[in-house]
Amino acid sequence: MKIVQWLIFFVFLGNNLQAQNYQDQKTRFVLTNIGVNGIAGGIGAVINKKPDEKFGRVLLKGFGQGCLGGGFNVLGKEITYQINVKENIGYAWPARITNAIGSSITQNAAANRDFWERWHFNLGPVRLEYRIPEKKFQARVFASAVYGTTFMAVNGKLNLEKSIKTGVMFFERSDDFTLYGDKAPGIMVAPAIGVSKQHSGSYYHYLVAHEVMHILQFDQLSSLNSFTDRVDAKLKSDFNFYDKASKYFYLDLNGLTMLGLYMTQINQSWQCRYFEREADVFSNRRVYPKCK
Numbered sequence: 001m002k003i004v005q006w007l008i009f010f011v012f013l014g015n016n017l018q019a020q021n022y023q024d025q026k027t028r029f030v031l032t033n034i035g036v037n038g039i040a041g042g043i044g045a046v047i048n049k050k051p052d053e054k055f056g057r058v059l060l061k062g063f064g065q066g067c068l069g070g071g072f073n074v075l076g077k078e079i080t081y082q083i084n085v086k087e088n089i090g091y092a093w094p095a096r097i098t099n100a101i102g103s104s105i106t107q108n109a110a111a112n113r114d115f116w117e118r119w120h121f122n123l124g125p126v127r128l129e130y131r132i133p134e135k136k137f138q139a140r141v142f143a144s145a146v147y148g149t150t151f152m153a154v155n156g157k158l159n160l161e162k163s164i165k166t167g168v169m170f171f172e173r174s175d176d177f178t179l180y181g182d183k184a185p186g187i188m189v190a191p192a193i194g195v196s197k198q199h200s201g202s203y204y205h206y207l208v209a210h211e212v213m214h215i216l217q218f219d220q221l222s223s224l225n226s227f228t229d230r231v232d233a234k235l236k237s238d239f240n241f242y243d244k245a246s247k248y249f250y251l252d253l254n255g256l257t258m259l260g261l262y263m264t265q266i267n268q269s270w271q272c273r274y275f276e277r278e279a280d281v282f283s284n285r286r287v288y289p290k291c292k
Contacts, residue, residue, distance in 0.1 A: 022287045029278050033077075033220075034070035037106045040223040041066020044110025048229055058112060065109030066223065072102025073220050077282040080216065083209035084283055087202065092166035092212045097121070099216040103223070110226035122219055124169050125149050125191050127250045140248055144218075144255030145191045152192040166208070168215055172197045180266060188214035190255055209283035217275055221254040228253070 045062025046055065076099030082091040100121040108115050120129040125145030129138045149169065152158075155178070156171030163170040169192035177187045177194045185196045186207035193211035195204065232251070236243040258275070265273040271280075272291035280286040 022281075022285055025287055026281055026285075029281055030074050032278075033074050034067050037070030037073065037102070037109075037220075037223065038063045038067040041069065041106050041109030044223060044226045045112040047227055048110070048112035050112070053112075062109045062112065065115045066106045068115065069102040069104070069106030069109060069223070072105060073099050073216070074102075076100075076102060077213060077216055077278075080209045080213045080283040081285060083212060084202075084206050087205045089162060089166050089205070089208050092168055092208070095212060095216065096167050096219070099219055103219050106220075106223040107226050110223040111229055120222065122191055123167065124163075127252070138247075140246075140250040142191075142250040142252045142254075144252050147255065148189040148192055151189045152194055156194045166193075166212065168193055168212060170195070174198060182270075186211045188218070190215065190218040190258070206284055210279050213279035213283045214275065217278070218254050218258055221257050222252070224253045224257055225251075 042059045042063035045058045045065075049055065049058045076095045076097075079091055079095035079098060083089055083095070101119070104119045105115045107120070108117055111118075117133055118129060118131050120127055122128070122142065122145075125141050125148075126139050127142045129140070130136070131138070152169065152171045156173040159170045159172050162172075171192055171194040173194065174197055176183045176185050176196050176198075178184070179187045179189070185199055187194045188211045193208070193215065195207050195211065199207060228251075232246070236246060262273065262275055268291065270276055271288055277288055277291075280288070
């Protein structure tokens, strides 16, 4: 439960920004990203500590690697602004790749591995993973994508060209989308984004940048999946069906975690929700007043 408490703490830290300018506000989000990743990396490393390893060393190594991963996450989020300011959705690719480097480093930290051992990238509903020590490549459907893809397919139409240009499953419809009972011109339900076709120009690119930011936020939560590594290994050992299924299907915690954190703030105004504020700070460089 410690990690959940710390995540909630940093969410509310980022939410209650009393910023004088954009730089002050962004600095808080940068520190939040690095801090959350460091804590996730440290706690996860301790959970996955080997019996002969020293607690303090494992904790510090995991924390340091997690902070490094958080730094790359920040760089990826910074790039989303280029989608907006240059009105070019292709910048989603470098934003996502840079963010994936950070998420991989932090997940390695939380798994008590060296930072370079495994690299992953979510492409559509598939998690692509390469394990350097084993020289093994693996592609698996991740759990959150099953719901997300189904929801978006029912509520919009896939635009294949824009999906290729962004590296994100890109859905459209003629009017606004509905999510959590609210109408919105843009939404994200991982691994996909939806943007209304009735918008164009600079506002359209603002919407795309904002929703791509949500994809990055979703991917950043990958480190939490390492918290269940021991349970996963035991299930594979005890149940042959689970072992075989896991070769094609990846049980991730990203979707449930992001939904849970978002729902804690669902009764607040849109601009007071952490994920929305952070998305706008990076993708639009917007400054918000303090939320109560």
